[in-house]
Structures are given as C-alpha cells and as structure tokens.
Amino acid sequence: MKLHEYQAKELLARYGVPTPGGKVARSADEAAAAAEELGGKVVVKAQVHAGGRGKAGGIKLANSAEEARAAADELLGANLVTIQSPQGQPINSVLVEEQIDVARELYLGAVIDNQSGRPVVIASAAGGMDIEQVAEETPEQIHSQAIDPACGFQGYQARALAFATGLDGDLNRPAVALISALARAFEENDGSLAEINPLVVTGDGKLLAVDAKFSIDDDADFRHRDLVELRDKSQDDALEVEAEEAGVQNYVKLDGDIGCMVNGAGLAMATMDAIKFEGGEPANFLDIGTANDPEAIVTALRLIGADPDVKAVLVNIFGGLARTDVIAEGVVQAKRDGLIPQPTVVRLAGTNVEEGTRILDESGIELIRADGFADAARKSVEAAGEGA
Amino acid sequence: MGVLLDENSRVVIQGFGGAGQREAKTSREYGTQIVCGVTPGRGGQVLEDTPIRNTVREAVDEFGANVSLIFVPAPFAADAILEAADAGIPVAICITEGIPVQDMVRVKRALEGSETLLIGPNCPGVITPAARARAGIMPTDVYLEGNVGVISRSGTLVYETVDQLTRAGIGQSSSVGVGGDPIIGTTQAEALALFEADPDTAAVVLIGEIGGTAEQEAAAYVARMSKPVTAFIAGATAPPGRRMGHAGAIIAGKAGTAEAKKAALREAGAAVADSPSQIGETCLEQLRSAGLL
Numbered sequence: 001m002k003l004h005e006y007q008a009k010e011l012l013a014r015y016g017v018p019t020p021g022g023k024v025a026r027s028a029d030e031a032a033a034a035a036e037e038l039g040g041k042v043v044v045k046a047q048v049h050a051g052g053r054g055k056a057g058g059i060k061l062a063n064s065a066e067e068a069r070a071a072a073d074e075l076l077g078a079n080l081v082t083i084q085s086p087q088g089q090p091i092n093s094v095l096v097e098e099q100i101d102v103a104r105e106l107y108l109g110a111v112i113d114n115q116s117g118r119p120v121v122i123a124s125a126a127g128g129m130d131i132e133q134v135a136e137e138t139p140e141q142i143h144s145q146a147i148d149p150a151c152g153f154q155g156y157q158a159r160a161l162a163f164a165t166g167l168d169g170d171l172n173r174p175a176v177a178l179i180s181a182l183a184r185a186f187e188e189n190d191g192s193l194a195e196i197n198p199l200v201v202t203g204d205g206k207l208l209a210v211d212a213k214f215s216i217d218d219d220a221d222f223r224h225r226d227l228v229e230l231r232d233k234s235q236d237d238a239l240e241v242e243a244e245e246a247g248v249q250n251y252v253k254l255d256g257d258i259g260c261m262v263n264g265a266g267l268a269m270a271t272m273d274a275i276k277f278e279g280g281e282p283a284n285f286l287d288i289g290t291a292n293d294p295e296a297i298v299t300a301l302r303l304i305g306a307d308p309d310v311k312a313v314l315v316n317i318f319g320g321l322a323r324t325d326v327i328a329e330g331v332v333q334a335k336r337d338g339l340i341p342q343p344t345v346v347r348l349a350g351t352n353v354e355e356g357t358r359i360l361d362e363s364g365i366e367l368i369r370a371d372g373f374a375d376a377a378r379k380s381v382e383a384a385g386e387g388a
Numbered sequence: 389m390g391v392l393l394d395e396n397s398r399v400v401i402q403g404f405g406g407a408g409q410r411e412a413k414t415s416r417e418y419g420t421q422i423v424c425g426v427t428p429g430r431g432g433q434v435l436e437d438t439p440i441r442n443t444v445r446e447a448v449d450e451f452g453a454n455v456s457l458i459f460v461p462a463p464f465a466a467d468a469i470l471e472a473a474d475a476g477i478p479v480a481i482c483i484t485e486g487i488p489v490q491d492m493v494r495v496k497r498a499l500e501g502s503e504t505l506l507i508g509p510n511c512p513g514v515i516t517p518a519a520r521a522r523a524g525i526m527p528t529d530v531y532l533e534g535n536v537g538v539i540s541r542s543g544t545l546v547y548e549t550v551d552q553l554t555r556a557g558i559g560q561s562s563s564v565g566v567g568g569d570p571i572i573g574t575t576q577a578e579a580l581a582l583f584e585a586d587p588d589t590a591a592v593v594l595i596g597e598i599g600g601t602a603e604q605e606a607a608a609y610v611a612r613m614s615k616p617v618t619a620f621i622a623g624a625t626a627p628p629g630r631r632m633g634h635a636g637a638i639i640a641g642k643a644g645t646a647e648a649k650k651a652a653l654r655e656a657g658a659a660v661a662d663s664p665s666q667i668g669e670t671c672l673e674q675l676r677s678a679g680l681l
Contacts, residue, residue, distance in 0.1 A: 084629070112489050114570040114600045114636070117496040132641055149494045190490050219635065220488035222463055250633040254625075265568055265633025266542020266597055269622040270664035273646075276625045277663040285626070287633040318544045318551070320512065321407070321525050350527045350547060373548060374665030 001216045004047040006095045007230045008214035011189065015181040017196070018174075019209045022097035031072030034096035035065040041099045044071040048089040049235040051130075051213075052082040058091070061099070068096060090234050100210055105198035106165050107131055108179060110186040118146040119191075121153065121183050123161040127198035153183035167207075174207050189227065190220030239307060243286075246299045250289065256281025257311040258384050259304035259342070261297075263288050263322040271316045274373055280381035283310045290321035297330025298339065305340035312343045312383035316376050319350030326352075328359040335365045343368060343383040347376035390516035390562035390589070391537065391582040392479050392507065393455065397521045400424045400447035400477070401438075402468045403459035407483075409436045411457070411525055418528045419520025423451040444475040457513065457523045458482040465509060466491035469573075473504040481523050482509035482573070489635070492571040499573065506573025510634065511565035512543035518588070524565065534559015535680075536671065537583035539576055540595035541568050541602075542634065545622055545664070549595055552668030558675065561589040568634030570599070576606035584613050590680050591616045593671055594658070596649055598623030599637045603649035611656040616678045618671040619658045621646040 003011065009019045023034035024047070035042045046058035053059055058080045062068035072094050079088035105127035113120045122144045126134045135142050143164040145157035158179040162168070167175035178199070186194045195213040202208060221228050233241050243251035250265065254272075258280050262268035265287045272282040284307065288300050304313055317327050328348065334340050347370040348356045360367060368383060370376035389395070399415065401408045404425030412422045413436055424439055424447040431442035439451070447453040456477045460468035465484040472480040487509050499506055507514060513524015517533040530547055532554040540546035546565060553560065564579050566572055576594060583589045594610075594617055596603040603621060610617045623632060624646035631638045642648055650660045661670040675681045 112493065112570065114602070115605070117493055117571045119490070119493060149490075149497045187490065190488055192489065217489050219462060219486045220490065223488075252627075252630050252632065254627065262544075264542055264544025265637060266540065266545030266595070266622050267548055269542075269597060269626055269632050269637065270545050270548070270620075272625040273622060274664050277665075282625060285630075285632050318547045320527050320543055320547055322544075349551065350530070350544075372665065373552075374663070377665070 001218055001221070001228065001231055002049045002235070003214045003216070003227070003230055004049070004093070004232060005045065005212055006047060008212040009209065011214055012182065012185055012209060012212055015185040017178055017181045017209050018207060019212070020097045020100055022095055024093050025072055025096050026076070026093050028069045028073040028076065031094055031096050032065045032069035035062060035068030038096065038098045040064050042068050043097050043099055044068055044075065045095045045097065046075045046080050046091040047093045047095055048080050048091055050080070050082045050085040050089055052084050053080065056080055056082040058082070092232070092234055100200055100208060101203035102200050103203050104201040106201070107197045108182060108199045109195040109197065110182060110191060111193055113146065116146055118148065119186060120144045120146050121157070121161065121179065123165045123179065125165040131197065147183060147187065152187070153180060155180065170205060171201065171207065178207055189224060190217040191215065192217045239303065243303050246303065247296055248286065248288070248300045248303060250285070250287035251303065252285040254282050254284050256283045257309050258380050259283045259307060259310035259313045260316065261286050261288060261300050261304060261313070262316045263290070263318065267316065267318055271314065271377070274377035275314070275380060278377045278381045280384055283307055288322070292323055292326050294326055294330040294333055297327055298334045298337070301330065301334035302339040305334070305342065310342055312345065312380050313340050314376060314380035315344065315346045316373070317348050317350070319348070319352060323352045324348040324350060324356030325359060328356040332359060332363040332365055335367070343386070345370050345376055345380040345383060347371070347373070389518050391586050392514045392562060392564065393516040393519060393521035393523060395519040395521065397421065397455045397519070397523070398423045398451065398453050399455045399457055399523050400426055400444060400451065400453035401457045401459065402426045402444060402472065403461070404435060404438065404440055405459065408459040412436055412438055414528065415522045418522045420522045423447070423453055444471050444477065448475045448477065454478055455523050456480045458484060460484060462486040466495050469495050469506060470498055473499055473502050477504055479505050479507065481507040481511070481513050483511060483513060483525055485510040487569065489570055492569065496571055496573070507564065508567040508573060510569045511567035512546060514562060514564050516562040517560055526563070530554055531563065532559040535561050535588060535590040537561050537586065537589040537592040538563040539579045539592065540565050541597050541636070542595065542622065545595055548664065549593060549620070549667050553593065553671060556668045556672050558668070558671060561586060568636050570636040576602050577609040580606055580609050580613065584615060589615065591618070591671070591675055591678065593667065594619040596621045597634065597637050598626050598632065598646050599644045601643045604643060604652045607652035607656040607658070610653060610658050616674050617658040618661065618667065618674045619653045620661045620664060620667045621649045622664065
C-alpha cells in the first residue's frame, strides 16, 4: 500500500525526520489559506501515487496566496498523467509547502534486498534524479548498508552513509539522526519502499526531506491498522478496487481483450504468456487462488464479463487445493446469469476433473472446451478474433 | 532417492486445521507417513486418525518427526518455522502465503547456521514419487516416478509442467516448490544443488518467474552443473511495477524481466521454452540430445 507524500512526511516526521512547513488542502480556498499561513511563497504539489509529477505539471510554484489558489484550482479535480501512470490519477488533494532555498540535493532510501534477505538503506549524493538511472549509469554514486535484524541499524552505518555522501562537518550529526530515523520508520512500519528524494541541504545549512515516498507491505496490514486507514483508493484502478471489495484479491487490469480467470499466480502469468504466444493479448491477470466457493468464482467472472475491453473469456484451472467441480459450478452459474456474455473457453485439469467436466457437460450451456494449455490459449485467441 | 523426502520421512503437520487435515489424508492415501499434528491447546486429541500435540518438540520426541509441513496462518507462521527449527526438524516446508516480508527477514537471519532447511514459504511443497512421500498440497495423480527433478516458484504452474512431463513419459525424482515470496528459505540455485548431488536425478526442469534475480543466480549455478536443465520463466507479458499475485512477482529494474532471466539461463546452457505449453517437449528434446532417453 502506497502513502501520499504528505502522509509519508507525517510518518517520517514522527521519527524525527525534518520536513518543510506545509499543509494539505482539498480546495482552492484551503490552499490559499495555507499559503497565507506559510508566508505566501509556496509550492503547490499534487498528491497522487505516481512519480514524475514535476515533469507532468503536478508541482507549481506560487508567490502569493492568490497564486496558490489559482494553482490549486487548476490541479484539484484534474487527472494527472505521468510516465508512471499513463492512464492518469485523480488529484483530490494538494500539499502546500514553503519554498526551499536548495544548496544540494541528495537521495536517501530503504528497500528489502531479496538476494541477501535484508532491508538495505541506500544513500547517494546524486539526489533529485531517478535512482535506478543513477544505479545504472554511475553505480559508484550509490552507497548502501544492510540492516541486520538481530541488532538493528547501527550508528556506524548511518555515519558511513553520511560521510560517503559528503554530509560531514556540522551536517554529520543531524544527517546520522535523519538516516537512523528513516531506518527505524522502515523497520517499525513494515516498509517495502521508503524514499526521501531529494533530501535537501538548504542554503542556510539545514537538512530537509523535500519529497518523500513510503509503501507498506500489504501482508503486514494486520499490524498497522492506523496506516491502512490512510489508504486513498481513488489512486487505484476502479476495477481493481471493485475486485478487491468483492473479495477477489489478485486482479490486475491489462490492455488486451481476452479476460482470464486462472488459479495460482504462476499459472495465471503463464496463461497470459500462452495467449500472447498464440497472437492474442490478455485483458487482465486474475488469480482466484484456492477459492472453493462458487460465489467467489461468480464474482470474479462478473468482473471479467463487465470489462468493456473483454471480447472472449478464458478459464484455465489446474486444480490442486482448488476443486475443478466448484469452478465448473461457478462458470455455469455465471453463464446462466448472463454475467459473461462473451464466448467462453474452459480448460479444467487436476482435482475432481471428472466431476467438473460432468457439470459442464450436463449444464447444456454453450462453452468452448479446451484440452490442454496450448489448445485453450489458441481457442481463446480465435474466439476474441471472432468477437471483435 | 530424490531430494528432501524419502521413505524414511516422518511428517508432522503444524497447523492441523481444515487444510492440514485434508492434506494429511491425501498424503497418507498416497503412502506418506503423517505421524502427528501440532495445534497448541489441542494436545492429546486425535483428529483424522492423527495424534495431536501442543509442541513440535513433542512431535519429535514421541513420533520421531523429521519433516514439518506448516499450514499456520500468516501472522503466526514465522513463529511456527522457528519452533520447528528449535525442535531440530531437518526439513521444514511452509505452505502459508502472505507472511510479512520483514518476518521472513528475521526468520532467515535466525536460521543462519541452523541445521534446518526451510522450503517456502508460499509454496506447494515437496513430493518424491518413488518413495510415495508427499509433504505439500499438490494433486498426486499427475506425478510419475522417474529421474527428472523439478523446481518451481509457483504451485499450479508446476502441476501443469509435471502433467506435461508425465504425459511425455518423463517421470520425476522429486518436485520442489521453492515458493513465490521475495524472501524464501531455499533458493532455486540451492535446490539445483540438491538435485545435482542426487544420484537418482539425471536432469532438472526449472520453472521461474518475473521479479528479483533468483533465476540469474540459478543460471550461474546451471553453468557449473553436470546435469542438463530445461527452464521456463512465467510473466513475459506482465507489466512492470505491478505485483502479479505472488509477492515476489514484480518487475523492478531490468533484471526482473522474463527476457533477462531467459537470456541468463540460455547463456548458462539451459534449454529455455518460450511457451508454457512447450515445457514438456523442450525437456524431451533436451533429454534426447543428452542421450538420457
């Protein structure tokens, strides 16, 4: 789960990370009032869950309360299209912040390194840029320290990162405190990604987190109820939110026209690959997992059927924990209720396949039956071609 | 005979709820020794013909358990894995999906230097057909006794793969689901090493997927192996930055793409199938050209 910039800053500030003075505004009036309070010269920043906001016009300078009002008026309610979100995301709030006199920009972040199985704190003197690009072009500019979970992030590690990025002299002590605060916030809140980019050294020699990102491990939701409440569902794909609210956890909308319902993430990805291999394009990723409940199957199929891009549906099930007879019942029910009017290809294998096949046979419903993986992919591509 | 499980495997199931009971039954019907279940507070009961104990230590002391199969819910699964390790269980197989990543960071650290080999989490388990030994959730009828080892990050895709192998007449020595999470106990490279050392395995099929760099590390090991490897990488069509069901299946950076992984495996000498429906055929060709058929 991603936090907005202002939420990430509030969280980091609780751990002692210094941030610019600022206020969230949800209307132009609120933005003007916030600018007034901050002395007039402000930055108005669109709050959306995507990077690349600046280039997309989501960050505006304002030199008076009236300019802040105009900037907020322009941003609020608009849909911000960035490199990271081609479909755009709605701007429902803006962060109004004091303008900062920037002397230097650095990067500070934390991620989990899967290879070592440890959280890693990363720092670079090359701030304000795309860190992956820095890592690729000038890897010597990236410094990292892994956190040993047995003893936590240590002072010497923070010092090493601070010195390596030129935060010495009077800046060293506050830098060590700031870096340690980020590490602690990351560990205590089950972070999956935290970034302060840029971390700014101001003209008068102070450190400030001028932009911040924080994502929380979805699997750790149960112990961070307070953070879960901060979630802004308007930033997520509407179909995906609907899927989630209906109890279908693993739905990702894609660009093609073949709707897929598969059990298991690996098989679901492989099904998409097989469709592509046969010349088609998947409309979604959907892993129904081990949902042994016809209702959940019907719900998943309703979502797929309601997607206006979908011209054919492919149900590919290899039953393990999931039972193919339950899936078959769900498919029959969804067809009877008219939830998937598109031509539907069904391939069943694994647990209870005889019973599943019998249910489909006896239903009298028109289905395209497939034998094997390649056959299923091929038939779905054909069906989508005819439905087009 | 195969890896991790053999005819001497004595399995304790931690978390003997609905799933644990059902899988105990299936494994027992297959021929596996399921010796005990552990559910704290239910010690002394008998469920599904299985004696229940409060702790893994009791399962080891009383029943000689040497494999633990873990179904404990995600918030408590890290605790269950560490309990198995503390009781001296040599092989702990964790099926549970959705364990917080930072819990696994701590588990992985705690298991450093331990005698316990962790398989998973978020995996389908392990099966050795020749020994009729099954500790997992896989359907049993697709497996055939043979000499090809199978390694996979995913569950259902490995059933699909094994089904293709079995239909082509290629039996399996063991099938190991290493798990779909970003941090797992035994990596693909480590699982390859188990098969390389197994005298009953002649070749290996590796089913990877997008995200992380585990396949590249596996490729580095493949280059040094004496046994032929056939591979497939799922997720060539997945968009970057999106989690595709498995917590580990998210492309971040170029190394995480199917393209980069396939290239690394090809370069290491593996035969890589382009379509998931061709894994069986590709393996068959590989076995023929290696003179193993």
